[in-house]
Amino acid sequence: MSNTTSDLYQAMSTLRAVRRLRPDPIPDDVLQRILQAAAWAPTGGNVQPWRVVVVRDAQKKRAIGDLYRPQWGKYSVGSRKMLERMQGEPRAKQERMLAAADHLGEHMGTAPVLLVWCFNPNNMAITDADMSRPSVVGGGSVYLAVQNAQLACRAENVGCVLTTLLCYDEDAIKELLGIPDDWYTCGVMPIGYSVGGGHGPISRRPVSKLAFADTFGEGIDL
Amino acid sequence: MSNTTSDLYQAMSTLRAVRRLRPDPIPDDVLQRILQAAAWAPTGGNVQPWRVVVVRDAQKKRAIGDLYRPQWGKYSVGSRKMLERMQGEPRAKQERMLAAADHLGEHMGTAPVLLVWCFNPNNMAITDADMSRPSVVGGGSVYLAVQNAQLACRAENVGCVLTTLLCYDEDAIKELLGIPDDWYTCGVMPIGYSVGGGHGPISRRPVSKLAFADTFGEGIDL
Numbered sequence: 001m002s003n004t005t006s007d008l009y010q011a012m013s014t015l016r017a018v019r020r021l022r023p024d025p026i027p028d029d030v031l032q033r034i035l036q037a038a039a040w041a042p043t044g045g046n047v048q049p050w051r052v053v054v055v056r057d058a059q060k061k062r063a064i065g066d067l068y069r070p071q072w073g074k075y076s077v078g079s080r081k082m083l084e085r086m087q088g089e090p091r092a093k094q095e096r097m098l099a100a101a102d103h104l105g106e107h108m109g110t111a112p113v114l115l116v117w118c119f120n121p122n123n124m125a126i127t128d129a130d131m132s133r134p135s136v137v138g139g140g141s142v143y144l145a146v147q148n149a150q151l152a153c154r155a156e157n158v159g160c161v162l163t164t165l166l167c168y169d170e171d172a173i174k175e176l177l178g179i180p181d182d183w184y185t186c187g188v189m190p191i192g193y194s195v196g197g198g199h200g201p202i203s204r205r206p207v208s209k210l211a212f213a214d215t216f217g218e219g220i221d222l
Numbered sequence: 223m224s225n226t227t228s229d230l231y232q233a234m235s236t237l238r239a240v241r242r243l244r245p246d247p248i249p250d251d252v253l254q255r256i257l258q259a260a261a262w263a264p265t266g267g268n269v270q271p272w273r274v275v276v277v278r279d280a281q282k283k284r285a286i287g288d289l290y291r292p293q294w295g296k297y298s299v300g301s302r303k304m305l306e307r308m309q310g311e312p313r314a315k316q317e318r319m320l321a322a323a324d325h326l327g328e329h330m331g332t333a334p335v336l337l338v339w340c341f342n343p344n345n346m347a348i349t350d351a352d353m354s355r356p357s358v359v360g361g362g363s364v365y366l367a368v369q370n371a372q373l374a375c376r377a378e379n380v381g382c383v384l385t386t387l388l389c390y391d392e393d394a395i396k397e398l399l400g401i402p403d404d405w406y407t408c409g410v411m412p413i414g415y416s417v418g419g420g421h422g423p424i425s426r427r428p429v430s431k432l433a434f435a436d437t438f439g440e441g442i443d444l
Contacts, residue, residue, distance in 0.1 A: 007229040032444040139361015147366040222254040
């Protein structure tokens, strides 16, 4: 494995959700590299049917934070219920996550930058649009860019986390940011320097639970 | 900018679609690292509602290739029509892309590995499910993993390209690979060593066309 590979894998394996962000500004050159990383991502037909609104205006950030607070409040009821059925270290871990998420719920508006990811479905070939199950394919031309931006944040030691809860307030966000009728939002990503340790160890299923050999459910031996 | 950052950016900025793949096998340790990269990706609620079927069986690959050939044939009619309105270097570039895509259309079944990405919408909080515009948020819990896998391919010098055209044949693919009723497919990624130069320069819009300052359409000066 070359050095190049291991540096890339280092970023991926330590990209964790960072939810406690200091209000300190992100230098322009750092922000530029994060946005450039997103711009490099592949999209269907190389159409790049996404845009990102970089929100640094204090009043607009506050308005978005005010929309997020009650959405997180509502959503977190379920997360707290799940907690009741947990014990020991998994429960303690979940409690720490919820405390950090509650902090974000209160303070999203004071992150130095909110990245609001937009997409235009008219510029996408959504091959699963007419199926009876939920469509996801449109996401294939925007979330790859989002992941590039997250990995760049990691590499730049900038904390980040993606939330899709603000889709519930899409009309208000569109009005606030002047997003045209045929563009929509698919995520808001507060980014900034971390209050605590920031990025670090992550907890994920092993490959053996996620990848199968030739048949769904068939163990793969690598 | 640290060395870590520049290696990561090197991978991102040279991740191009590689459509002419040699049939030579991918060593197990390389494949393991590509799958591990996917496993590291964040997902909503850390649920990891995706799986990947690693298809190496010759008969199954051929069957998938036989499904892909006519789908590419149909889809490429539109791409060829666009060509008629193009001239000079953009046209020549598009013609080269189409020639490579035609090659993939004929030969997908002989790539050494086909990664078939699956997802389970029951395990996703799809916040835009009930909106009047196309839903994309489900993709936010699987395409980040797909992008990690693509970046790992790049770092390992393994060619790759994502196609979503086989969603049109989802029922056949599900039967072929034994995918359970409540799991669906959102992309097929042939991977393998390149016939030609493989990954390399990419052509993307500049950041100034993709990122806006506080208001959609407002230029950002970084």
